[in-house]
Amino acid sequence: MRFVSALLAAASLVATVKGHWLGQIPHQGFAPFAGANYPVFRNVRDYGARGDGVTDDTAAINAAINAGNPCNKNCVSTTMTPAVVYFPAGTYLISSSIFPAYFTQLIGDAAAPPTLKATSNFAGFGLIDGNPYYSPVLNWKSQNVFFRQVRNFVLDTTAIAPGTAATGMHWPTSQATSLQNIVFNMPATADVVHVGLFIEEGSGGFMTDLTFNGGATGASMGNQQYTMRNLRFNNCKTAIIQIWDWGWTYAGLSINNCQVGIDMSAGGSNNKLDVGSVTLIDSTFTNVPVAILTAWTTSSNPATAGSLVMENIALNNVPVAVKGPSGTMLAGTGGSMTIAAWGNGHSYASSGPTKFAGPITPNPRPGVLLSNGRYYTRSKPQYETLPASSFLSVRSAGARGDAATDDTAALQNAINTAVAQNKILFLDYGLYRVTSTIRIPPGARIVGESFPVIMSAGGFFNDINNPRPVVQVGATSGQQGQVELSDFIVSTQGVQAGATCIEWNLASSSGAPSGMWDVHVRIGGFTGTQQQVAQCLKTPGNAAVNPNCLVAFMGMHVTRGASGLYMENVWIWTADHDIDEAQNTQITIYAGRGLYIESETGPFWLWGTGSEHFVLYQYQFANTRNIFMGQIQTETPYFQPTPNALVPFPPVVALRDPDFSASCAGVEGNCAAAWGLRVIDSRDVFMYGGGLYSFFSDYSTACSTFAAGQTCQQRIVSIEGSAANVNLYNVNTIGTREMITRNGGRVAWFADNVNTFASNVAVYKSS
Structure with missing residues (x-):
């Protein structure tokens, strides 16, 4: 009876909420480098879309997308023109493709997802074409299409003749992109040739909660790597x-x-x-x-x-x-x-x-990682049953987000007020510059608008011998409680040799774990960071370190007392190029460590995460346990070995940093290079897919092919000490000779495991 009462109460609450809160709250997002009148938020109804299932809404929707001249046709990439294009409930008839711009999110009403319905004479490559062929090549290089979302839609091609080629969505994109809560409806006839989702290139990526009904193919996909979960296929010829x-x-x-x-x-x-x-x-x-x-x-x-x-x-x-x-x-x-x-x-x-x-004899899954016999999953909360009054705007609370004002006090006060009032903090788009640590207490719920940035600045974060967190979740290691964080970025500005972008102290040991969904660390390479081509242009062949380009101490640190953290589509990235420069020119910036987990207990779920271009390692687990990973992705810094991994961040014994003295003793080749994955004295670690890549040696890709002998670096995965029950499935490495090492000894050699472009080990299990 309690369950029935809860359902009735939830249904009543939904009935009282007139439209999704995202369409009801005031929108004050400010893009500081796009002009004072640039519209971050656009409701398609304000641009003439009717959503009545009769009117052709194609032009109105594309007008909403292109308002303010965002990065679209013939634009390489940008972070300066973010946008949320919102679709209230309704049926939007379209006769040709919708073309979302770079750094643009298409979001439908989560409580009543709108339908994009193709006309019978529809013309285009996808109802939503995420990367158009304006010429014989894709508009954007698919490996550099970042920070995009499409969620809460029904894509309907049933009015197009079954024997006519039709595609629901064309989506060749890369990291920090996601599709969520989308239904693809296609004819279910013998002659149907429709495809729901088509991807031919890219370096993804994450998708969840997709349903495909009918069609010749539900999803036809080619990409370097992906994590996809909770996909349902009904009555497709081939799913x-x-x-x-x-x-x-x-x-x-x-x-x-x-x-x-x-x-x-x-x-x-x-x-x-x-x-x-x-x-x-x-x-x-x-x-x-x-x-x-x-x-x-x-x-x-x-x-x-x-x-x-x-x-x-x-x-x-x-x-x-x-x-x-x-x-x-x-x-x-x-x-x-x-x-x-x-x-x-x-x-x-x-x-x-x-x-x-x-058959494979699997090691037992720890029960703490499971729910009903499967690995625990939880989709990003969209708070669709809550009214607009449940949200507190950070800009209404006084924060500016202009990349110049010190927003520390205003942002901290807004977080504290939202928690005290049991509200969700809405982080309107902006670049929020902070000069001391932002503390997120238990009970906080924070939602960003098109990836706003919390950005450290100043001397407080610039002591390499006294690192400090930019964002600290939980005041002390082991503090009890839960938080929910989604859709924002943590970064640094200028020289920040002591900045740990995220420090996670919270222990969620009862009830649902805490969660991070589409929360990214993005260090350097974009306007406002002062870590771009003008300051940190790459210098191949020169091992000298520019002291102005030490930009972070660590990406994310999960401390010893922390536990119960669910991470989904989290990209921890030190930029290799300048996103806002016309040619995407490469830069050399130095960040010490990627994701470090030293929790003594876990559990942790890493669904579709990546960590790239950190000097010492990308992922390191020490003295921890109960970790699930789904298709992790790493890249070694492009400048190594000029200088190698011991420069410019000296190894810290207390952090279990690698010093490479033992692991490289007597080893030939480029050994002192960043580890992709390092597991030390840890147990119950399960990796279901991993791409661990080393494409460059001193900015040259000549080392990364089989013909060249995969000589970019010698080693990339290390299992050390008393590590036990470490399970690695489908390990894919590029540019590395020794794919897996155990206590300094080689386990797997690249040439024994040649794959399409990578080397692959399907199953590795430690005792």
Whole structure:
């Protein structure tokens, strides 16, 4: 009865909220480098869109997107013209594509998602075309399309003839992008050729809560790496076509009444596979004749291409679980069964590689990481049942966000007031310059508007021997409580050698864990940072460090007493290029450490996270446990080894920093280079997909190919000390010779594990 009463109360509350709060609150976002009258927030109704299902709203929607002249056709990239384009509930008829600009978010009413419905004569490559072909090449380089979202929509192509080519969304993008809560409706007829989602390039990325109904293909995708969870496919001919990848992680798929679940056989006709690896966990196939279609054989070319790892997969009336070129590789059932774990590719224990196709004996999952037998997940809260009165604007509280004013006191007071009044702090767009630590107490809920920036500045953060947090969650390590943070960025301005961008102290040991959704660390390379081409132009061949370009001590530090943190689509990035410079020219800036977790207990969930270009390491776990990772992504700084990883941040013993003295003793090659992943004296660590990349040596990419011997750096993944129950699935490395080391000894060698562009180890488990 309590549950029924709660549902009725929630339904009553929804009924009293007239439209989503995002369309009701005042919008005061200020883009300081776009002009005083630049509109950060746009409601498509204000630009003439009707949403009545009859009027052609195409021109009005594109007018809303292009208001203020954002970065669109022939623009390389920018952070100066952010935008939120909001769609109230309704049906918006469109006859040609909608073209979201760079750094633009399309957001529908979360309580009543609007429908974009194509006319019968629709013309265009996607109802939403996220990266148009204005010429023979994509408008934006797909590996540099960052900070974009589309959420809360129904995309409907059912009015287009089933036999006419149609695409719901074209989305070749990169890191810090997301799709959430989107339904793709297509005809479900024998002659249908519609595709829901199409991606052909990029370096993603994250998606969640997507539903595909009908169509020839639900999603047809090729990209370097991705994490996707909670995707549902109903009555598609093929749910997923994997065009190509280096690594891809799917979790929580529900594939129903489709002829093929995942087709990862691309390139198999000539025995040279295009799909590098696929990791599939916690998923269900129902009434699907073939769950997985692969081109993998024992003689596949390259040697590890087509690597597949599956874990906890439920089958209901699925005759063939995995089908290869010669027939059934893994039988299914006419009834119900669960595949505990199965895969194919190369595996390692204490030695290897062993080429296998068959069952995997998984180490037990820690119960603290699970919910109903699956890894815990939680979608970004959108507060769709709350009225506008539940939100407090940071600009109404006195903060300026102009990248020049000291907003420390105003921002801190706004946070404290919102918590005291049990409100959600709305961080209107702006660059909020702070000169001392911003403290986020238990109970805080903060939502950003198109990725506003909290940016440290001044001498308080510039002592390399006395690092201080820019944003501190929890006053002391182990303080109890929960917070919810979404859609904003933490950064630094000028020289900040002692800045730790985020320090996480909070322990969420009961109830739901705390969460960070689309919260990014972005250091340097954009207007307002004073860490751009003018200050920190790259200097290949010159190992001298520009003291003006020491920009952060650490990206994020999870302290010993912290626990219970859920991270989704979090990108911790030291910029390699200037986003706001016309040619995206490379820069050399120095940030010491990426994500460091030293919590003594966990649990931590890292869904679709990345950490890039930090000097000493990208991910380091020390004396911790109970960590889940879904398709992590790292890159080594482009300037290394000129200078190497010991410069300019001296290793700190108390932080378990690597000093490379033991790990590099007697080792040839570029050994003192940033670790991609370092696990020290930790246990119960589970990585389901990882792309650990080293593309450059002193800004030259000549080292990153198999022909060159993958000589950018010698080592990239290190398991050390008493680390136990460390489980790494589908490890993909580029530019690195020793893929995995254990206590200084080589485990996996790149040339033994050649994949499409990376090297791949499908299974590594430590005792």
